[in-house]
Amino acid sequence: MTKAAYDVAVVGTGIVGAACADELACRGLRVVVIGDDVVGSGATAAGMGHIVVMDDSEAQFALTRYSQQLWQELRPELPSEVEYEQCGTIWVAADDEEMSEVRRKRTYYGERGAPTKALDAKELQSLEPNLRMGMAGGLLVPEDGVLYPPCAALFLMERAQARGTKLVLGVKVTQIGDGTVRLADGTEISAEIIVNAAGASSPDLTPGLDVKRRKGHLVITDRYPGFVRHQLVELGYLKSAHSTSGDSVAFNVQPRRTGQILIGSSRQYGAEHKEVDNSILVRMLQRAQEYLPGLSKMSSVRTWTGFRAATPDKLPLIGPWTGDKSVFLATGHEGLGITTSLGTARILADQISGTKPAIPVEPYLPSRTAKEYAHA
Numbered sequence: 001m002t003k004a005a006y007d008v009a010v011v012g013t014g015i016v017g018a019a020c021a022d023e024l025a026c027r028g029l030r031v032v033v034i035g036d037d038v039v040g041s042g043a044t045a046a047g048m049g050h051i052v053v054m055d056d057s058e059a060q061f062a063l064t065r066y067s068q069q070l071w072q073e074l075r076p077e078l079p080s081e082v083e084y085e086q087c088g089t090i091w092v093a094a095d096d097e098e099m100s101e102v103r104r105k106r107t108y109y110g111e112r113g114a115p116t117k118a119l120d121a122k123e124l125q126s127l128e129p130n131l132r133m134g135m136a137g138g139l140l141v142p143e144d145g146v147l148y149p150p151c152a153a154l155f156l157m158e159r160a161q162a163r164g165t166k167l168v169l170g171v172k173v174t175q176i177g178d179g180t181v182r183l184a185d186g187t188e189i190s191a192e193i194i195v196n197a198a199g200a201s202s203p204d205l206t207p208g209l210d211v212k213r214r215k216g217h218l219v220i221t222d223r224y225p226g227f228v229r230h231q232l233v234e235l236g237y238l239k240s241a242h243s244t245s246g247d248s249v250a251f252n253v254q255p256r257r258t259g260q261i262l263i264g265s266s267r268q269y270g271a272e273h274k275e276v277d278n279s280i281l282v283r284m285l286q287r288a289q290e291y292l293p294g295l296s297k298m299s300s301v302r303t304w305t306g307f308r309a310a311t312p313d314k315l316p317l318i319g320p321w322t323g324d325k326s327v328f329l330a331t332g333h334e335g336l337g338i339t340t341s342l343g344t345a346r347i348l349a350d351q352i353s354g355t356k357p358a359i360p361v362e363p364y365l366p367s368r369t370a371k372e373y374a375h376a
């Protein structure tokens, strides 16, 4: 029997593939990464880079908080191009109903060891003077941050390469399984384990995977230093942006180190083309201006779209695929893959190397979808 050329082949050079390669190489495994584009392409190039703890579910909180702590640990090593800033998030409450959500969220985060501070209307106004007058208050999550995703992916990939990882770029993978990765140019790469980290394209390589493309738009402005100081997100975001069907927009704005303002966000299912959809863009910008009226006087320099890889239960798929014992998944991160890339890499590598993970992995195991099919 011939021995596989690599211990692990990772397909995909977005931030998840890069983080997995880095972590696996760090554990002494022989790793190859294959991508059809540059490092940090795909959704990683399109993403906002908000490193955020979210509480849609216990499992989502556990993975986002764990990952945020890993980013904080990594912070001293990150080069300046990664533009990591621990600016904090302010969840903005427009009215008293949303203030009750501030209190709920504060208790929830506090019980799980994540610091927060409730802000009344006056405190909010003094922290973010360009917000429309009349907001009820907000919740500051000071350990949240922002970074520039393509450079973060590049940093992780270069570290993986320095640890012996081989990088194959510019070639499409056409098939994976039975310990073999088949490339469009006819070559085959053998590996004991193949990690499907192909983001929104992951179902092309693993048929039967319930991962759908969820389109998002972003706009970046010219430089207006100091106009916003925290990542600002409307509390209504939880209601509107996280519905599992239909198009939605929400106020979600980020200060960049350059002084530019990154404006989001939108979510659409069934929109397969990359082109900017003007009706969604207009809705998204109107929503942003309802919160920050001064945006209406600013110039934008670029608008783009990207595709999140969405699962039905809004949790990523991390672990062995039930259909092939050589295939592991690291996909389905929807709008949180920049944040959760590091936690994903750790718990994937833990499963591969038989190490006890720092957080329970069961909620992310691909086998949960097989159970759903069985009960459907």
Ligand SMILES: Cc1cc2nc3c(=O)[nH]c(=O)nc-3n(C[C@H](O)[C@H](O)[C@H](O)COP(=O)(O)OP(=O)(O)OC[C@H]3O[C@@H](n4cnc5c(N)ncnc54)[C@H](O)[C@@H]3O)c2cc1C
Pocket (backbone or CB within 6 Å): 011, 012, 013, 014, 015, 016, 017, 018, 034, 035, 036, 037, 038, 040, 041, 042, 043, 044, 045, 046, 047, 048, 049, 050, 051, 052, 171, 172, 173, 174, 197, 198, 199, 200, 201, 202, 204, 205, 215, 216, 217, 218, 264, 305, 306, 307, 308, 309, 330, 331, 332, 333, 334, 335, 336, 337, 338, 339, 340
């Ligand atoms: C508008 C928008 C805003 C976002 N904002 C945030 C945010 O603020 N915070 C956050 O945490 N997350 C955010 N996200 C989500 C985040 O960007 C993604 O979850 C993350 O980038 C997923 O990374 P990935 O490596 O899994 O996939 P990708 O970055 O899509 O990478 C997949 C890679 O696989 C390659 N590939 C695919 N198929 C093949 C094949 N057959 N052969 C070879 N290579 C292949 C692609 O070229 C690509 O390089 C946002 C996403 C969008 C779209």
